[in-house]
Amino acid sequence: MSDTHFVRNQMVEEQDPPAATTGVAGWLRENLFSSVSNSILTLLSLAFVYWLLAQALPWIVSPTWHAESLTECREIIAELGYGGACWGIIRERWLQFMFGFYPAELYWRVVLDFLLLAVALAPVLFTNLPRKMLYFSAIYPFLMPWLLWGGTIWNPIVVALGFVIGFYAQRLLKPSIGELAATIAAFVLPIIWWLFVAGPVADALASVLPLSIQAVESRNFGGYMLSITIGVVAIALSLPIGILLALGRQSDLLIVRSLSVGFIEFIRGVPLITLLFVASTLLNIFMPPGTDFDIILRVIIMVTLFASAYMAEVIRGGLAALPRGQYEAADALGLDFWMAQRLIIMPQALKISIPGIVSTFIGVFKDTTLVSIIGLLDPLGLSRAILADSAWNGIVWEIYGFIAVMFFIFCFSMSRYSMYLERKLQTGHR
Structure with a gap:
């Protein structure tokens, strides 16, 4: 009895994977319904989200944008038969939230200034743009205050x-x-x-x-224009100052190292609000009589120094994480100190420190709200002035919710850019 062998003489055609393992169905099966317990948790979560949206959406989409006062808002809400937000205050005070008491006929200067800010930041944040745009980035820090203050x-x-x-x-x-x-x-x-x-x-x-x-006095600055101005300047200046302080703390020169350590430890040991009080009240005492030192400039200096001290420690952590061989390689190439830092050491240290650097930036931007305590009319300072209006006295959630959403947009954008930059600079093997 002989065995019969069969040998296939052509390849089997490729078949599509099972529908349950690919596409939307596959993602749902893998991430939400991979087991009985996960399925139960998914259904409970969906029920909670549905309940939350059912409660929040009617409040958010309340048709009160054209109300002229809290009383009119309440009348509109009473006709609806369910609770809702009073968004009329946001419509009425929108420009004030954005520009403070800046002259209305000069709003174009602020808008132009921030459009130019986006142009100046673009080649810094995205390296695939033409490098010649960096010339404008270098000019913009001197153009910005002229447009704002005149x-x-x-x-x-x-x-x-x-x-x-x-x-x-x-x-x-x-x-x-x-x-x-x-x-x-x-x-x-x-x-x-x-x-x-x-x-x-x-x-x-x-x-x-x-x-x-036309010149504009600092007391007319306010709203998000003031917060963005203080935050952007402090962020832009704190990074290079922090780099110098981090290098100074590791310097072999005793005086340089002692001054750097003393500055960092003193600033990090003092609350920012204390520095702002010094800027607003005590600093003029030490200035020559008759000196007019702009209050916003004083605040920017203090916020920058505060951020620089924290930035220095973040960058020092990045420098400490580098292997000793990187420094030895720079010495072997015959590079002097500054060339070694610019070409080899600092790029790697900054790459390691990206999460800490962006976290410091976000903290600085949020800390700009503290200037309301010293009388500057940032969004929080304006909110107190607006709530003093008898027409809107009693509104809380709408104003602070709007301020929170705007700050979230700025901070979330910085966080997303940080993740994009980390992915772009990722050179190691996973």
Whole structure:
């Protein structure tokens, strides 16, 4: 008896996977209904979400946008037969929440300023854009305050000249007096320029060629315009200052290390609200008589210093996480300290520190609400002024809910960008 063998002479056609394992059905089966217990929890969660939406949606979609007072809101809600929010206050005070008491005819300057902010940030946040856009990013920090505060255009120009003086001082003096002395000169000379020379030079240029726009006092600033201004400036300045403080804390020079450690530990040991009180009340005591030191500028300085101290510790953690071999590799290539930091050490340390850096940024932006305690009219400060209006006295949830949603949008956007940047810079194997 012989065995019969069968050998297939053609390939079996590829078949589609079972419908229950792919697409929406497969995702639901794997993530929500993979077992009896998961199925029960999914159904209970869906029931809770349905109950929550059934309670919240009627309140949120309340047709009270055109109400002129809380009394009118209550009349509209009474006709509906169920509770609802009074959104008329948001419609009526929308521009005030955005711009504070900034002159209405000059709103275009604020809108233009923040549109230019997006243009300036784009090449910094997204490296696939043309690198030539970075020239505008360098110009924008001097253009921004001029658009917001107004006045003569020579003020931001002479301030920018201070940075030019520092750059060329370091570059020209380095061969003759050494790198350390040239670096110190690059910091000292701009400060001397700003304190004693920039003001008279700007006044002289303004008298010869008066180029200016209408000036706006700081007391007219408010709303989200004020919060974004303080937050963006503090965030932009705290990162480079934090890098310098982190490097200073690891320096071999005793004076530099001691000053860095003392500054970081002192600032981190003091609440931000204390620094804001110092900025608003005590700082003028130590200034020469007759000095007019803008309150918003004082607040920006204090918030920046506060954020810089925390940023320095975040970056120091990134530096400590780098293997010693990276430093030795930089030395083996013959790189000096600053080149090694710029090309090898700092890019890796910043990559490691991205979550901590973004968390610090988010905290700084949320902490801008503390300026309401010293009398500045940020969204929270405005809310108290609005609630004092007899027409809207008694509304709470609508105002604070609106403020919370707006802050959530800004902070959530920063968080999403952080995750995008981490994925983009991911070079290791998973």
